[in-house]
Structure formats: C-alpha cells, structure tokens
Amino acid sequence: MKIIFFIISLLIALPIYSQTITGVVFSENNSPVSFANVVLTAADSSFVSGTITDETGKFSVEKKSNTKFLSVSCLGFETKILDLEKDNNFEKIVLKYSVSELKEIVVSGGLPKTQIKNGAMVTDVQNSSLVNSTSAEKMLAKIPGIRTTQDGIEVFGKGSPEIYINNVKIRDNSELMNLDPKTVKTVEVITNPGAEYDSEVQAVIKIITGSPVGEGFSFTYQSQYEQKHDADFTNKLSLNYRKGKFDVFGSILFYDAKDRQTTDHYNILNTNAKWEQQTLHKINTANQIMDINGGVNYEINEKNFVGFKYGYVKTFKDEADGFSNLNAFKGKTSYDYLSKNIYNNCEDRSKHSVNAYYNGNVGKMSVDFNVDYYAKQSTDCSENKENSLNFDERIISAADEINNKLFAEKLVLSHDLFGGKISLGEENTITDYKDNYHSFAENYIPTVKSKSKQRNTATFLQYSYKFTDNLNVNAGLRYENVDFKYYDDDVLDNEISKTYNNWFPSANISFSPGDVQMNLSYVKKTQRPSYYSLRNSYLYISRYEIESGNSELQPREISSLTYMASWKFVNIVASYRNTKNMTIYWNIEDETKPEVLISRTINYDKNFSQFYVNLDVSPEFGIYSPTVFLSVRKQGLNLVSQGITEHLNKTRLIGEIDHCLDFDNGLSFELDCYFNGKGHNEEYFYQSNYWTFDFCVNKTFFKDALIVEAGVSDITNKERRDVKIFSSKGYQSVFEKTDTRSFYLTFIYRFNPAKSKYKGTGAGNDEKQRM
Numbered sequence: 001m002k003i004i005f006f007i008i009s010l011l012i013a014l015p016i017y018s019q020t021i022t023g024v025v026f027s028e029n030n031s032p033v034s035f036a037n038v039v040l041t042a043a044d045s046s047f048v049s050g051t052i053t054d055e056t057g058k059f060s061v062e063k064k065s066n067t068k069f070l071s072v073s074c075l076g077f078e079t080k081i082l083d084l085e086k087d088n089n090f091e092k093i094v095l096k097y098s099v100s101e102l103k104e105i106v107v108s109g110g111l112p113k114t115q116i117k118n119g120a121m122v123t124d125v126q127n128s129s130l131v132n133s134t135s136a137e138k139m140l141a142k143i144p145g146i147r148t149t150q151d152g153i154e155v156f157g158k159g160s161p162e163i164y165i166n167n168v169k170i171r172d173n174s175e176l177m178n179l180d181p182k183t184v185k186t187v188e189v190i191t192n193p194g195a196e197y198d199s200e201v202q203a204v205i206k207i208i209t210g211s212p213v214g215e216g217f218s219f220t221y222q223s224q225y226e227q228k229h230d231a232d233f234t235n236k237l238s239l240n241y242r243k244g245k246f247d248v249f250g251s252i253l254f255y256d257a258k259d260r261q262t263t264d265h266y267n268i269l270n271t272n273a274k275w276e277q278q279t280l281h282k283i284n285t286a287n288q289i290m291d292i293n294g295g296v297n298y299e300i301n302e303k304n305f306v307g308f309k310y311g312y313v314k315t316f317k318d319e320a321d322g323f324s325n326l327n328a329f330k331g332k333t334s335y336d337y338l339s340k341n342i343y344n345n346c347e348d349r350s351k352h353s354v355n356a357y358y359n360g361n362v363g364k365m366s367v368d369f370n371v372d373y374y375a376k377q378s379t380d381c382s383e384n385k386e387n388s389l390n391f392d393e394r395i396i397s398a399a400d401e402i403n404n405k406l407f408a409e410k411l412v413l414s415h416d417l418f419g420g421k422i423s424l425g426e427e428n429t430i431t432d433y434k435d436n437y438h439s440f441a442e443n444y445i446p447t448v449k450s451k452s453k454q455r456n457t458a459t460f461l462q463y464s465y466k467f468t469d470n471l472n473v474n475a476g477l478r479y480e481n482v483d484f485k486y487y488d489d490d491v492l493d494n495e496i497s498k499t500y501n502n503w504f505p506s507a508n509i510s511f512s513p514g515d516v517q518m519n520l521s522y523v524k525k526t527q528r529p530s531y532y533s534l535r536n537s538y539l540y541i542s543r544y545e546i547e548s549g550n551s552e553l554q555p556r557e558i559s560s561l562t563y564m565a566s567w568k569f570v571n572i573v574a575s576y577r578n579t580k581n582m583t584i585y586w587n588i589e590d591e592t593k594p595e596v597l598i599s600r601t602i603n604y605d606k607n608f609s610q611f612y613v614n615l616d617v618s619p620e621f622g623i624y625s626p627t628v629f630l631s632v633r634k635q636g637l638n639l640v641s642q643g644i645t646e647h648l649n650k651t652r653l654i655g656e657i658d659h660c661l662d663f664d665n666g667l668s669f670e671l672d673c674y675f676n677g678k679g680h681n682e683e684y685f686y687q688s689n690y691w692t693f694d695f696c697v698n699k700t701f702f703k704d705a706l707i708v709e710a711g712v713s714d715i716t717n718k719e720r721r722d723v724k725i726f727s728s729k730g731y732q733s734v735f736e737k738t739d740t741r742s743f744y745l746t747f748i749y750r751f752n753p754a755k756s757k758y759k760g761t762g763a764g765n766d767e768k769q770r771m
Contacts, residue, residue, distance in 0.1 A: 019063040020469045023090025025053050025072055031302045032057030033095055035185050035208045036074035037127065043068040051469075052122070052186065056366075062469040074185070113618060114144055116517040116566050118464065119474060119508035120188040120206070121145060121573070125181065128620070135709075135746075136179040136207075141672075142627055142658060144571045144616035145189050146205065156631050156654070157575055157612040158191055158203035165207045167359075167368075180220075180750060182704065183209045191573060192521040192562045194506040195460040195476030196412065196423060199526045202558075215242045218752040225746075228739035230258035250294030259285045261738045267545070267587075267597055268730035275595050275730075276329040277544055283322035283342065290314045295355075304360030311353040315378075318346035328544055328595065335595070337389040338542055342382075349378040366414040374406040384540060396540045397440040404531070405432045420465030429456040437537035448537040450551070451487040456480060462506075470512040478504040480526075486551055488536060496551050502526065519564040527556035529583060533601050546590075548600045554581045573614040582608040584639075584683040587727030597732075608682075610635045623663055629656040635680055641726040648726070652679025652686065666700035670711075676719075685724040687733075692719045692740075707748040717741040 021040075025033040038059045039050040048067050053059045061070075063084070070087075073079040077095035113130075114123045123143050125131050133139035141148040145156050155161045163170050165179060188206040197204060218240045226232040238251040265279040295309030326338040354373040361367065379401050386394040412425040433452040439445040462476035482500040486493045508521030535549030562575040582604040590596035612633040619626065630653070637648040655675040662668040672694045678686045696711025721736040 020060055021063050021070065021090060022058070022060045023093055025057045025059065025074075025093045025095060027077070028094060028096055033074050033077065036072055036077075036095070037124070039071045039073075040064075040067045041069045041071060042066045045069070052117070052124075060466065060469050113569060113620075114566055114571050114616075116510055116512075116519045116564050117188075118472060118510060119192065119194070119519050119521050120190045121564060121566070121571065123187045123189075125184045125187055131182055131184070133181040135748075136176040136181055136184075138670075139181045139184065140176075140187065140205070142618070142660075143187050143189060144618065144629070145191065145573060145614055147656070147674075153205070155189060155191060155203035155205070156614050157573075157610075157633070161189075161203035161205045162193075162197070162201050163205045163207070166209055167206070179207070179209075185209060191564070191575065192506070192508065192523040192560055194474065194508070194523060195462045195478035195504065196425060198427070198458070199478060199480055199502070199504045199524075200528060202525060202527070215244075216752060217241050218750075220748070220750045222746070222748045224744060226257075226742050226744040228258075228742040229260050230739075232257040232742075245299040247297040247299075248294075249296075251292070253289075253291040255287065255289045255291075257287050259739050261285070261736065263737075264735040266733040268732075274331055275335075277326060277597070278329075279324055279326045279542070279545075281322065281324040283320050285320045286317055287319075288315070288317040290316065293353075300360065304358075306358050307356070309355045311351075313351040315346055315349035318349060318380075320344040324542070326542055326544065330595070336391060336544075338544075339387045340542060341385045343384075344380065344382045347379045347381055349380075351376045364415060366412075368410075368412040368414075370408075370410045372406070372408045374404075374408075376402070376404045378402050382540075384542075386543065388543070391543075394444065394543065395441070396444055398445060398540070399438045399440075400537070401434075401436040401438070403434045406430065417463070418465070420463055422464075423460075423462045425460050425462075427456075427458045427460075429458075430454070433531040435531075435535050435537065437535070441540075444543075445538050445540050445546075448535075449489045450536045451490065452531055452534060453485045453487075455483045472510040473508075474510075475507040476505070478506070480504065482528075486534075493551075500555070515567055517566045519562075521560075521562050521564075523560050523562075525558040525560065527558060529553040529555070529601065533583075544595055545597045545599070548598055550600045550602060553583060553601060554603050556581050556583060569617060569619045571614075571616040571618075575612055577610045579608040579610070582682070585725060586683075587725070587730065587732060589729050604637075606638075608635070608637055623661055625660040625662065627656070627658040627660075629658075631655070633679070633681065635682070637680065637682065639683065639726050641728060642730060646726050648680040648683065648685065650679045650685070652681060653677035666704065668698055670694075670696050683725060685726075686722065687724055688720075688722045690718045690720065692716065705750055707746075709744075709746045709748075711744055713742050713744065714740040 025036045025038075027033050034053055034057060036053045036057070037050065038053065038061055040048040040061055040063060042048055048064055049062050051059050051061045067084060070082040070084055071079060072093055072095060074095060077097060080093060080095055082093075113128045114121055116122070121144055123130070125139065130139050130142055133142070137148050137153070140146050140153060147154050147156060152160060153163065163176075170176065184207060186208045188208070190204040190206070193201045193204045220238045222234070222236045224234045233256045234253070236251060236253040238249075240247070240249045261281070261283045263281040265277065265281070267277040267279075268274070291311070291313045293309065293311035295307060297305060297307035299305055321343045323342060324340045326340070328335040328338070352375045356371045358367065358369045379399060381399045382397065384394075384396040386396065388394075406429065408427070408429040410425065410427040412423060414421060414423045431452075431454045435448075435450050437448045439447045458478060458480040460476060460478040462474070464472065464474040466472045480500070480502050484498050484500070486496040504524045504526070506521070506523040508519055510517070510519045512518070533549055534551050534553060536551050537549060539547040541547060557580040558577055560575060560577045562573065565572045583601050584604050586600060586602045588598050588600070590598055610633070612631060615630045617628045633652045633654070635649055639646050639648060653675070654677060657673045659671045660668065674692045675689070676686070677689050680686075693715040694711065694713050695715060696709055698707060698709035700707050717740065719740040721734065723734050725732045725734070
C-alpha cells in the first residue's frame with residue numbers, strides 16, 4: 001500500500017500544461033444526457049482528445065493548443081459542434097432530438113473504441129462496427145475481455161459476471177435477446193468491482209443505451225431455429241407502451257430444446273488394492289421453459305422515477321434419460337460390470353421475482369432504492385435401474401424437494417463532496433433455503449431433511465476524486481455481517497452454524513499520459529458456496545460412485561490486484577489473485593467400502609495464487625474488422641495424490657481470432673476461430689488442445705426493422721471437455737462431448753422500437769445466484 005500512496009503523490013505533483021474544459025450536456029426537455037461523446041478536434045477536424053459524459057451529463061476534457069472545435073454527439077440527438085474561438089460557455093450544452101444530420105463539418109479521427117474510465121474498460125459501441133451486430137450476445141463477444149459460451153457469458157479470468165442494462169440487473173441472459181445493439185452506446189467491463197457491489201461479485205458488465213425517444217406502442221419478436229441432433233426452438237415477444245409519464249412493458253419467452261451428451265469417465269482409486277472404473281454415459285435431455293415478466297414505470301418528474309416489475313418462470317419439462325455402462329477392476333482382475341438405465345424428471349419447478357424501486361434526486365443528493373422478493377421451488381425425481389454381472393440388481397429412486405425464499409432491500413445515496421463524489425449505501429438480504437431429500441432406497445441412500453437460514457447486513461462507503469483530467473482516484477470500503485444457521489432435521493447444528501464479520505476494501509487509480517490510459521486496482525472479495533454444495537444429501541451415480549454435499553464448506557477469501565492499459569485499439573489486462581479457503585472438487589474413499597468413490601467439494605488448506613494476462617487487438621480497416629485475443633494463465637497449486645505431490649502449475653493459453661466483413665447494404669459475414677489450450681485451471685488439468693470455428697451471415701431489411709441471420713457453430717465439431725482431476729487416493733479422467741455443432745436460423749423483427757424506462761437495480765443479487 002505504501003507504493004500505491006507514493007504513486008498517487010507522485011502523479012499529483014505532475015505539472016499541468018494544458019487547459020481543462022468542463023461542462024454539462026442536457027436534452028431539449030432539460031434532462032441530463034449521460035454517456036454522450038465529447039470530442040475535441042483541430043482545424044482540419046483531426047482528433048485531439050475526447051471523453052464521455054457521466055450519469056449526470058457532466059464532462060471534463062483536456063484542451064490542447066491546436067484545439068479548434070468541440071463536438072458533442074449522442075444516439076437519438078443531433079450532433080452539436082462548437083467553435084472554441086467563439087463559444088466559451090459550456091455550463092449548459094443543449095442537444096436537439098435527431099430529425100436531420102449536420103453536414104457542415106465532418107469529424108475525423110474518432111475516439112478509440114475502448115478506453116479506461118474509473119476502473120472499467122469502456123467500449124464505445126456507437127462509433128464502431130459493433131453497432132452493426134445482429135444480437136447483443138454477438139456484440140458482447142467482441143468486447144475486449146468477454147467471451148460467450150454455451151454456458152453463458154464469461155469475463156476472462158473472472159468467470160460469470162453480473163450484467164446490468166441501464167443500471168438494471170438482468171436475471172437471465174435471455175433478457176439480452178430484447179436488446180438492439182443499434183441502441184447501445186457503451187459497454188463497461190469491470191474486472192475488480194468495488195465496494196458498491198456485493199462482496200461475492202467478481203466481475204460486472206454494464207450496458208448503457210441511448211435515451212428513449214417517442215411514445216406509443218412497440219414490440220420486438222424474435223424466433224430462432226437451431227438444428228443439432230435434434231431441433232431447438234426459441235420464441236420471444238416483447239411489448240412496450242409509453243404515454244406521457246407512464247411506461248408499461250412486458251415479455252414472454254418460450255424455449256424448447258433437446259440435447260445429447262456422451263461422457264467417458266476413468267477413475268483410479270488406490271486403497272489396499274488398486275481400483276479402476278471405466279464408465280460410459282450417454283444422456284438425452286429435453287427442456288421446455290416459459291418466462292413471463294412485466295411491469296410499469298412512472299416518471300414523477302425529469303429527475304425522479306418509481307417502478308414495479310414481476311417475473312415468473314415455469315419449467316414444463318426438464319427430463320434426462322439414458323444409460324451408462326461401467327467396468328470395475330480390482331488390480332488387474334475384473335470385479336464387476338454394470339449396465340444402468342437412468343431417468344430424471346422435474347415434476348414441479350417455478351420461480352417468482354418481484355422488484356420495486358425509486359430512483360431520483362432529493363435536493364442535490366441522488367437516491368437509488370430497491371426492494372426484491374424472490375421464491376423458487378422444485379421437485380426433482382430420479383430413478384436408476386442398475387443391473388450387475390456379479391452382484392444384486394438395484395432400483396434407486398429418490399425425490400428432492402427444494403424451496404427457497406429471499407427478501408432484500410438496498411439503498412444507495414450519492415452526493416458531490418470536496419470536488420469529488422461520495423456514495424453511501426446499505427443492503428440487507430434474508431434467505432431461507434429448504435432441501436428435503438427423500439430416498440426410496442434407504443439401505444443405499446439415506447433420507448435427509450435440511451434447512452439453511454442466512455441474514456447478510458452490509459454497509460459501504462465509496463469516494464471518487466478527479467485530481468486532473470488525466471488522474472482519477474476511487475476508494476471504497478464494505479462491511480458485511482453474515483449470520484448463517486444450519487438445521488439438520490429441524491435441529492440447529494451449532495458446529496456448522498457460523499457468524500462472519502468481514503471488511504472488504506477496494507481502491508483504483510486511473511492515469512492517462514498522452515494516448516495511453518492506465519488503471520491499477522485492488523479489491524478484496526469473498527465467494528460463498530452455493531446452497532446445493534452445502535446440502536447434507538447424496539446423489540447416487542452408481543454403487544461405485546456417490547456425490548455428496550458438504551455442510552462444513554467455508555467461503556473463499558480472494559484478494560486481487562489488476563493492471564489495465566489501453567492504447568488506440570490495443571488493450572492489456574494483467575491480474576494477480578490470492579485465494580484463501582479455495583474450494584476444490586475432491587474424491588475420497590468410503591471407509592467401509594474401499595471400492596466406492598465419494599466425490600464432494602472441500603476447502604484447500606493452503607493459499608492459492610493465480611496470474612493471467614489478456615491481450616486484445618481490435619483494429620478496423622474500412623469494412624473489415626479483425627479481432628485478435630490472447631489470454632495467458634499461470635497458477636500455483638500443489639495437491640498430494642497417492643502420497644505424491646502434484647504440481648498443478650502448467651501455463652494455459654486461450655486465444656480467439658475473429659473476422660468480420662460489414663457492408664453498407666446491411667450484409668455482413670463473420671468467421672470466428674477459438675483456441676482452447678491444455679494446462680491447469682484450479683484443480684483441473686485440460687489434457688488436450690482444440691480449435692473451434694463459427695461462421696454466420698446476416699442481412700438487414702426494411703431500414704433495419706428485420707434482421708435475418710444464418711450460421712453454423714463449431715463447424716469441425718471439436719469442442720469438448722477433456723480434464724484430469726487429482727484426489728487424495730487417485731485421479732479421475734473425464735472426456736465429455738455435447739451437441740456443439742449446429743445450424744441456426746434467426747429472425748428478429750422490431751416495430752417502433754423503444755426501450756423501457758425501468759431503472760430498478762435490484763437487491764440481494766448474489767444470493768439469488770446462490771439459490
């Protein structure tokens with residue numbers, strides 16, 4: 001920390017040779033225009049410097065000696081250009097709603113596509129080829145540091161992020177389907193979220209769109225057909241009606257999908273004898289899900305809003321059926337052969353979510369208040385018919401009833417203070433998790449009834465100060481009190497129940513010497529185990545393999561130091577993480593039955609370190625926009641397996657090369673190449689390299705109202721999961737292949753597109769993820 005304070009002092013002492021222009025941008029109805037582009041240009045219209053306005057419309061930009069014009073632009077507004085030799089009043093710059101284009105002056109040079117601002121990588125979508133993406137997911141996939149996979153959206157080195165659209169947290173990635181990339185202004189990637197975010201949040205993506213223009217009725221309809229071994233269908237209709245100060249919105253989505261999965265397992269378990277298991281699983285799954293949500297907003301005045309939103313998700317079908325064959329060996333001798341039929345079915349699964357909010361200003365203070373209620377229930381039934389060559393036949397049946405409830409509220413107050421901005425907030429989250437696992441084969445798997453109750457009370461303070469146009473410092477501190485109670489069959493377990501009191505500091509420094517922008521940040525986080533991992537029940541895989549929960553798991557404690565740099569179209573992120581109480585997937589033996597493998601998650605008893613460097617190069621050459629991404633990951637992890645220390649520190653490389661041809665007539669072609677390298681990632685060793693290739697072509701019609709896209713994913717059918725997992729008594733090798741090669745056809749039609757004014761940000765978001 002002494003080094004960080006020394007750097008701050010040194011940077012503050014730097015002399016300032018240029019003038020700083022500050023101002024505020026408003027719309028015609030006197031509302032602040034957030035995230036507008038502010039560009040200074042020379043007399044020949046070449047780029048000199050630039051920035052974007054904040055949430056309140058304010059900006060500050062460095063003026064150099066060759067500066068001639070100031071240009072302010074924003075989606076939905078006419079560009080305003082000021083001659084600095086004639087105009088010197090920037091306290092209120094008013095933008096008119098777009099009805100025609102200004103052609104007197106052409107601004108060339110443009111802002112760099114990605115900049116570092118307040119500890120985030122901010123990508124300017126509106127002034128790049130990204131604005132022509134046909135879907136939000138495709139747009140995000142080309143943002144530095146982001147990758148989309150079958151499992152969702154990932155921030156490299158940080159895992160799954162929380163995603164916000166105009167400060168509203170989305171609950172499901174399907175909500176991105178309703179987002180038109182042409183309305184997106186900026187995308188922020190925060191790799192070290194500060195005190196304002198829950199201590200478990202490892203990364204945040206914030207999508208900012210343009211201000212909604214116009215009134216009346218609008219809708220978006222999207223339909224996608226995808227052909228793998230079986231056909232998948234997705235249909236979504238989103239509706240919006242805006243009139244005066246009221247805004248009513250809603251959507252309905254129906255998803256019908258099938259999938260196939262083939263998995264080869266090879267287990268080694270050394271006890272008094274060497275046990276080996278070779279297993280082949282083939283599973284077919286079928287899902288039918290309906291997602292309905294709707295709400296209303298009311299604009300009290302131009303600075304104050306209230307709203308309410310309700311969501312309901314119903315799973316009509318969630319089935320899995322298939323078979324597995326297992327060969328068991330004791331030493332070199334065949335011990336048993338199993339053939340098993342598997343059937344799992346969700347009889348009842350539903351989710352309810354409610355959010356109400358107030359967002360506005362009381363005097364000069366900004367207020368953001370959210371209240372959330374969330375409930376989820378499910379009943380999953382399973383049946384395994386197991387035939388053994390040498391032993392008894394078994395039928396293992398069970399029903400798992402899960403009932404979760406959550407209530408949360410969050411208040412954030414912000415105010416200008418001593419030339420900077422201070423934010424003070426509090427958040428309360430109450431969760432109730434019940435898991436009743438009823439076994440119909442008690443002699444093999446016991447019936448377990450457990451319950452968890454938790455209350456998380458948090459307060460945080462964050463302060464941001466801009467010393468110069470090139471230097472900004474942000475520091476925060478979050479305190480959390482977590483009271484966790486665990487009940488086994490309605491009896492409080494005092495050994496497992498715990499109370500946590502933790503402080504989570506964060507700080508970042510942004511500095512921009514010339515064309516280079518840099519940021520250094522530090523943050524302390526935690527990662528609590530999911531309620532499913534904490535369960536006291538068992539999952540029967542076979543008579544030789546059982547998966548169990550672990551109610552004694554402790555939260556991870558993570559400290560991260562991250563450096564970011566940006567120069568024109570080149571971006572670099574380097575991060576070091578140290579983790580205490582890391583959780584790993586671990587295999588142990590049954591003390592009474594040495595041939596049985598028990599898998600569970602445990603805490604690693606030593607500190608675990610990781611280091612990664614991401615490089616992203618995204619130039620543009622007219623209609624051609626290539627992107628080259630490379631991630632290098634290194635870790636230090638030593639596990640003792642079969643009495644031998646295994647050094648899990650092999651460097652892993654991940655790369656991506658994307659090609660895009662975007663023509664003026666609305667036609668575009670994309671070819672994306674992804675490389676997954678072998679190496680270690682936590683307790684997993686990725687045993688092989690592979691490339692995947694995706695291709696698509698899309699075309700817009702009727703002034704972009706209709707988008708048609710066709711493509712092929714994983715053309716060579718090479719995507720797979722090929723890992724080796726070490727344990728105390730042996731190791732497990734897993735080769736998993738799912739339906740990744742597919743052809744898809746997508747239609748999107750937008751009528752009078754308008755975005756909801758909903759400004760609720762939600763509360764208790766992390767607990768919802770755990771549940």
